[in-house]
Amino acid sequence: MTPKNKDASTEEKIKEAARIVFTQKGYSATRTRDIAEEAGINLALLNYYFRSKEKLFELVMSEKVAKLFGVIAPIVNGETTSIEEKVTLIADNYITMLLQNPGLPLFVLSEIRNNPEHFGNKVQAGKLLTESIFVKQLKERKPDINPLHFMINLLSMCIFPFIAKPVLESAGVMTPSQMNDFAEERKTLIVQWFKAMMNS
Amino acid sequence: MTPKNKDASTEEKIKEAARIVFTQKGYSATRTRDIAEEAGINLALLNYYFRSKEKLFELVMSEKVAKLFGVIAPIVNGETTSIEEKVTLIADNYITMLLQNPGLPLFVLSEIRNNPEHFGNKVQAGKLLTESIFVKQLKERKPDINPLHFMINLLSMCIFPFIAKPVLESAGVMTPSQMNDFAEERKTLIVQWFKAMMNS
DNA sequence: ATATTTTTTAATCATTTGATTAAATCTATT
DNA sequence: AATAGATTTAATCAAATGATTAAAAAATAT
Numbered sequence: 001m002t003p004k005n006k007d008a009s010t011e012e013k014i015k016e017a018a019r020i021v022f023t024q025k026g027y028s029a030t031r032t033r034d035i036a037e038e039a040g041i042n043l044a045l046l047n048y049y050f051r052s053k054e055k056l057f058e059l060v061m062s063e064k065v066a067k068l069f070g071v072i073a074p075i076v077n078g079e080t081t082s083i084e085e086k087v088t089l090i091a092d093n094y095i096t097m098l099l100q101n102p103g104l105p106l107f108v109l110s111e112i113r114n115n116p117e118h119f120g121n122k123v124q125a126g127k128l129l130t131e132s133i134f135v136k137q138l139k140e141r142k143p144d145i146n147p148l149h150f151m152i153n154l155l156s157m158c159i160f161p162f163i164a165k166p167v168l169e170s171a172g173v174m175t176p177s178q179m180n181d182f183a184e185e186r187k188t189l190i191v192q193w194f195k196a197m198m199n200s
Numbered sequence: 201m202t203p204k205n206k207d208a209s210t211e212e213k214i215k216e217a218a219r220i221v222f223t224q225k226g227y228s229a230t231r232t233r234d235i236a237e238e239a240g241i242n243l244a245l246l247n248y249y250f251r252s253k254e255k256l257f258e259l260v261m262s263e264k265v266a267k268l269f270g271v272i273a274p275i276v277n278g279e280t281t282s283i284e285e286k287v288t289l290i291a292d293n294y295i296t297m298l299l300q301n302p303g304l305p306l307f308v309l310s311e312i313r314n315n316p317e318h319f320g321n322k323v324q325a326g327k328l329l330t331e332s333i334f335v336k337q338l339k340e341r342k343p344d345i346n347p348l349h350f351m352i353n354l355l356s357m358c359i360f361p362f363i364a365k366p367v368l369e370s371a372g373v374m375t376p377s378q379m380n381d382f383a384e385e386r387k388t389l390i391v392q393w394f395k396a397m398m399n400s
Numbered sequence: 401a402t403a404t405t406t407t408t409t410a411a412t413c414a415t416t417t418g419a420t421t422a423a424a425t426c427t428a429t430t
Numbered sequence: 431a432a433t434a435g436a437t438t439t440a441a442t443c444a445a446a447t448g449a450t451t452a453a454a455a456a457a458t459a460t
Contacts, residue, residue: 010437010438025228025314026226026228026310026314027229028225028226028228028229029227029228029314031416031417031418032417032418032419033416033417033418041438042438042439042440043418043419043439044419044420044421044438044439044440045437045438045439046418046419047418047419047420048437048438052418052419053417053418053419054418103313106309106310106313109306109363109364109366109367110226110306110310112366112367112370113303113306113366114225114226114229116366116370119367119370119371125367125371125373126371126372126373129368129371129373130373145389146382146385148373148374148382149382149385149386149389152360152361152364153357153393155360155364156356156357156359156360156361156364157353157356157357159356159360160352160355160356160359160360160363161352161356163309163360163363164309164352164355164356166309166312166313166316167309167312167319167325168329169316170312170316170319171319171325171326171329172326173325173326173329173330173348174348182346182348182349185346185349186349189345189349192400193353193396193397193400195400196396196397196399196400197393197396197397199396200392200393200395200396210407210408231446231447231448232447232448232449233446233447233448241408242408242409242410243409243448243449244408244409244410244449244450244451245407245408245409246448246449247448247449247450248407248408252448252449253447253448253449254448
């Protein structure tokens with residue numbers, strides 16, 4: 001029988017192919033046939049395991065959103081860590097994750113632009129930016145400046161290089177290998193810069 | 201006769217509709233029928249004035265790339281301005297332009313990711329980031345740090361809020377009106393932060 | 401006014417694309 | 431081995447989509 005115990009191998013092959021193709025080309029530019037080919041399976045299997053392109057996409061999108069916000073959530077809510085410690089953790093962990101998922105930010109942000117409903121917001125991203133312990137600490141340290149500015153600065157310094165990556169490489173500014181070194185350097189530099197901004 | 205003297209009104213209506221729809225939904229998600237409807241014209245007219253969806257898109261894309269890089273080009277190559285003056289000019293002019301074209305960065309960056317050939321690079325964006333006078337000044341002031349870090353920091357602090365705008369609004373962090381005030385505040389804050397980074 | 405050229409429209413084409421169906425193949429239980 | 435259920439495949443469908451065509455309408459020239 002094995003009613004629910006599907007092969008898992010095939011299903012996962014499709015899901016992994018979907019991750020690759022969706023992330024690379026976005027929802028609209030992705031053809032279900034592209035995913036089938038990438039997975040090495042018959043097109044009909046995609047609709048057998050997942051009901052539709054849309055359903056498969058929602059699955060991938062949820063994963064990606066969770067990954068993009070999941071890294072910072074536990075850090076900014078840390079009860080015992082200082083501002084500096086949080087900044088160090090965020091810069092390090094975020095850049096490490098982004099080095100393994102360079103296309104993630106541009107994918108998630110442009111899909112949310114195309115279709116805000118895709119942003120299920122299970123991670124309650126809004127709260128991270130307005131009600132976290134990190135925000136409270138920032139408000140204490142710099143009461144005269146909207147703490148959201150610092151949140152955006154920190155995130156932008158980590159994320160933006162990866163958003164600009166296609167342009168930087170296409171314009172011949174950096175090779176993929178140089179991009180990696182560049183991002184690694186920023187792990188420590190961002191901490192230093194952030195401290196300077198807080199003390200200005 | 202007037203062989204080349206087309207009505208201009210109709211042609212421009214289509215181009216303007218294309219700007220709106222392409223920028224909002226991206227190339228792949230845009231239907232030529234969407235553009236025709238937005239322009240209030242018959243679908244066939246689109247192919248009469250422009251030869252294809254692709255051709256029309258290239259036209260719009262060129263404009264948008266030029267706009268995104270055109271603001272900074274003359275500033276970073278300024279012969280007589282100091283680092284501080286350049287930073288002030290970039291922050292002010294760039295944010296002013298982005299407030300009028302909030303969707304521009306996400307559109308251009310994601311289309312270049314989808315199809316790097318679209319990046320004709322007439323603006324020689326690479327040179328701006330590696331060979332401009334601004335870069336030389338940065339290298340003199342901070343010889344130990346790759347000046348590209350500072351270029352990326354400056355651009356990210358200006359651009360990133362607009363890239364994150366769909367998420368911030370969708371997550372209820374800010375209203376469009378608050379986004380405007382937020383961006384306006386950054387015109388002066390970014391200068392202050394950048395100076396602090398340079399002196400750290 | 402008439403003729404000619406340009407612009408606009410409705411109808412249609414060919415291809416692409418997401419999805420379905422019916423049959424074939426594989427797997428496991430008896 | 432035989433049966434039943436799960437998985438996979440080839441073929442096909444219907445709708446969407448970029449593009450074309452032939453004719454009508456409007457503008458311009460003679």
